[in-house]
Every structure is written in C-alpha cells, then in structure tokens.
Amino acid sequence: MRGLLLLFLAGVAALLIWVSGDLPDRADPQAPANQHVSPEYLLRAEEDTGAPNVVTAVLADYRGYDTLGELIVIFTAGLACVFALKAFNNDERSL
Amino acid sequence: MSGPFESNILQFLTRVFLVPVILLFGIYVVVHGEASPGGGFQGGAIMGAAVILARLSLDREQSHRLLSTRWAIRVASIGALITFGIGLVPMFSGANFLDYGALPIPQQYDQFLPHFTERSIGIFVFELGIAITVMAVMVTIFDYLAEYRND
Numbered sequence: 207m208r209g210l211l212l213l214f215l216a217g218v219a220a221l222l223i224w225v226s227g228d229l230p231d232r233a234d235p236q237a238p239a240n241q242h243v244s245p246e247y248l249l250r251a252e253e254d255t256g257a258p259n260v261v262t263a264v265l266a267d268y269r270g271y272d273t274l275g276e277l278i279v280i281f282t283a284g285l286a287c288v289f290a291l292k293a294f295n296n297d298e299r300s301l
Numbered sequence: 302m303s304g305p306f307e308s309n310i311l312q313f314l315t316r317v318f319l320v321p322v323i324l325l326f327g328i329y330v331v332v333h334g335e336a337s338p339g340g341g342f343q344g345g346a347i348m349g350a351a352v353i354l355a356r357l358s359l360d361r362e363q364s365h366r367l368l369s370t371r372w373a374i375r376v377a378s379i380g381a382l383i384t385f386g387i388g389l390v391p392m393f394s395g396a397n398f399l400d401y402g403a404l405p406i407p408q409q410y411d412q413f414l415p416h417f418t419e420r421s422i423g424i425f426v427f428e429l430g431i432a433i434t435v436m437a438v439m440v441t442i443f444d445y446l447a448e449y450r451n452d
Binding site for chain 1: 334335336337338339340341342374377378381384385388398399401418420421423424427428430431434435437438441442445446448449450
C-alpha cells in the first residue's frame with residue numbers, strides 16, 4: 207500500500223517535471239506574461255509614479271491593492287498568534 | 302548589568318552599537334524603497350530583527366523599553382491604519398481608493414521639492430505603514446512563541 211502510494215507520487219512528480227519543460231524561458235520577452243501590461247509598466251513607471259524602482263512602483267502603486275491584502279495577511283498572522291497563545295502564557299502582559 | 306548572558310561586552314555593544322545601527326539601516330531601506338531595492342517589507346523585517354536582537358541579548362526590562370509586547374500589537378494596528386488611511390484619503394475628494402494622484406498636497410511646496418509628486422509621497426507613506434506593521438508583527442510572534450510553555 208505504501209509502495210503504491212510512493213509510486214503514484216513519483217508518477218505525478220515526473221508528469222509535472224515533464225510538463226514544466228513546456229513553459230517559456232525565464233525572462234523571455236516573447237512570453238505571454240510579458241506582453242500585456244509589463245512593457246507598459248516598465249516604460250511608464252518613472253513618469254507615472256515618480257519612483258525609479260519599478261518593483262516598488264508596481265507593488266505600491268499599480269498593484270497597491272494586492273500589497274494591502276498582503277499586509278492584512280501578515281497582521282492576521284500576528285493577531286492569530288496572540289489569540290491562540292494568550293491562554294498558555296502567564297498573565298504578565300495584557301493585550 | 303545582567304541578562305541572559307553575563308557579559309558586559311555583549312550588553313554594551315548590542316545596546317550602544319548594534320541595535321541602533323540595524324534600526325537605522327532598516328529605516329534607510331524603507332525610505333529608499335523608491336530609488337533602490339528595498340521598500341516596506343524588507344525594511345520592516347530588518348527593523349524587526351533589530352528588536353529581536355535586543356530581546357535575545359539584553360535585559361528583559363531594557364528590551365521591553367524598546368518595544369514592549371503590550372505595545373507591539375497596537376503598533377501593528379497603527380501601521381495597518383496608516384496604510385489603509387493613505388488609501389482612504391483620496392476617497393474624500395471623490396477619487397478612487399489608493400489613487401495617490403488625488404492626495405491634497407499643497408501646491409506651494411512644489412518649488413521646494415520638485416521631484417516629490419503626490420504619487421511619490423503616497424507610495425512612501427504606504428511603505429512606511431507596511432514597515433511598521435511588519436516590524437511589530439515580527440516582534441509579537443517572537444514574544445508569544447518565546448513565552449509559550451506546554452506544561
């Protein structure tokens with residue numbers, strides 16, 4: 207049973223590795239992911255946002271809403287840690 | 302001075318040199334996020350590492366004077382509020398959420414700060430809120446995990 211499971215997992219891994227060869231090369235200018243808005247961001251980031259760093263311009267200006275969601279995820283992780291572990295710690299600190 | 306390690310050299314170097322320099326470097330990484338590699342998450346992680354270093358090597362009272370556990374989660378909330386707030390401010394004048402171009406920056410400052418457009422200031426405040434939250438959440442998780450006892 208366990209050998210069958212391992213065989214199945216090895217088959218799925220081999221299938222995924224074989225299929226991943228079809229993906230475009232890294233940083234290929236002709237890849238579909240680099241065709242639609244990426245050239246626009248690279249061309250117009252500095253004059254639109256005033257930030258020479260295109261990564262920050264995309265993260266904080268063009269896609270700022272996603273970064274806000276990321277921040278809420280981090281904050282929720284801290285909050286979950288507080289609420290989950292508060293019962294086990296001693297009561298020296300209160301929220 | 303006492304602490305986890307009874308060493309004056311460690312206490313002195315950490316308190317006087319390491320923690321301030323790491324904090325300053327973290328602030329540098331946050332502030333220069335628009336021009337060089339950096340930004341909110343990276344600078345916030347560096348600042349959080351500075352506070353955790355203080356927790357590890359200094360006295361409990363001294364490191365809690367830097368950022369106590371009680372205040373850490375509040376500072377995280379304040380950082381998230383700053384980031385949300387800079388997104389809400391454009392909505393008061395009718396623009397979209399997170400539309401930094403509609404921030405009410407007074408026009409008289411344009412002659413002093415020629416490169417600071419409204420978008421630049423908006424991005425900076427956004428990244429600042431992110432850095433504050435990331436630092437405070439790192440400290441919070443470290444504190445609560447360090448005190449966890451499964452007796």
